[in-house]
Amino acid sequence: MAFSKDDTLQKVVNIISEKLNMPEENVRAEASFQDLGADSLDIVEMIMSFEETFGIEIKDEDAEKIKTVQEAVDHIHDARTK
Amino acid sequence: MMQEQSNKQRVAITGIGLITPLGNDVSSNWNNLINGKSGISLLQNPELAQYPYNIAGQIKDEQELIDRIVPANKKRKTARFIHLALVAADQALQDAGCTANIPERRDRFGTCVGVGIGGVDAITQASLAFQDTGARRVSPFLIPKAIINQAGAHISMMHNLQGPMSAIVNACSSSGDAVGFGFRMIRDGYADYMVAGGTESCIMPLSVAAFGNMRSLALWKGDPQ
Numbered sequence: 001m002a003f004s005k006d007d008t009l010q011k012v013v014n015i016i017s018e019k020l021n022m023p024e025e026n027v028r029a030e031a032s033f034q035d036l037g038a039d040s041l042d043i044v045e046m047i048m049s050f051e052e053t054f055g056i057e058i059k060d061e062d063a064e065k066i067k068t069v070q071e072a073v074d075h076i077h078d079a080r081t082k
Numbered sequence: 083m084m085q086e087q088s089n090k091q092r093v094a095i096t097g098i099g100l101i102t103p104l105g106n107d108v109s110s111n112w113n114n115l116i117n118g119k120s121g122i123s124l125l126q127n128p129e130l131a132q133y134p135y136n137i138a139g140q141i142k143d144e145q146e147l148i149d150r151i152v153p154a155n156k157k158r159k160t161a162r163f164i165h166l167a168l169v170a171a172d173q174a175l176q177d178a179g180c181t182a183n184i185p186e187r188r189d190r191f192g193t194c195v196g197v198g199i200g201g202v203d204a205i206t207q208a209s210l211a212f213q214d215t216g217a218r219r220v221s222p223f224l225i226p227k228a229i230i231n232q233a234g235a236h237i238s239m240m241h242n243l244q245g246p247m248s249a250i251v252n253a254c255s256s257s258g259d260a261v262g263f264g265f266r267m268i269r270d271g272y273a274d275y276m277v278a279g280g281t282e283s284c285i286m287p288l289s290v291a292a293f294g295n296m297r298s299l300a301l302w303k304g305d306p307q
Contacts, residue, residue: 019155021153021154021155041222044222045221045222048218048219048221048222051218
């Protein structure tokens with residue numbers, strides 16, 4: 001089944017805006033989690049939420065490499081379309 | 083002996099904050115107290131409907147106060163006993179004039195909050211979820227949400243108090259002991275100012291069952307008012 005990358009982006013933005021309590025328009029694709037004000041526990045929680053929402057598993061060593069919204073979208077999109 | 087006495091600082095209480103079953107600020111607590119009103123009310127939690135207990139000391143209409151003081155993203159990461167501590171501390175600091183006129187020496191401004199049980203609600207919810215979904219879904223916020231020192235820690239963080247931060251766990255005397263600890267911290271020169279007090283939020287099924295089975299809860303029926 002094919003998923004569009006826009007759909008992944010929209011869902012990722014939605015999760016981040018909810019977890020960090022900020023409007024969706026502030027969650028820009030190029031922003032890093034740190035720029036958005038996330039601390040290390042926020043990031044762990046967001047990764048868990050991505051796993052749950054998209055039914056995928058993100059390995060700890062991969063999660064450490066995901067620093068920006070776009071990197072999260074790319075990683076999730078690859079995992080979903082595999 | 084005299085020399086030792088003179089090295090000790092005198093201590094004054096300059097501000098009070100209260101959110102209790104008797105009222106959500108100092109004046110309503112005082113007025114209800116001197117008018118002989120009871121803070122005990124009929125149990126409202128529907129999850130406790132099948133229990134044999136009818137009454138409890140419940141804080142009422144507090145959500146608006148909590149929403150005003152505790153930012154939404156902090157609220158999600160902290161248990162209710164911490165929200166209540168933040169509301170009371172905010173009142174006390176305002177009462178003491180510390181929000182408008184901030185003492186310069188933040189490193190001399192400490193916190194000590196006593197708690198008996200802490201985030202038993204958060205731990206219970208997490209352990210139920212853990213049974214369903216396993217270890218990988220346990221929230222990374224469970225520990226900071228639930229452990230007892232976090233009440234004082236969040237007061238310190240919210241008001242940028244950089245002095246000594248401690249917590250007292252001593253069952254029903256936790257709050258009183260915390261005030262005593264705060265007094266001694268100033269008297270003995272470890273701090274110039276302390277936010278000291280206590281908080282609790284544990285009227286939920288597991289802890290009511292446990293206290294009830296200890297025979298510690300009243301079985302009295304009827305309207306306590």
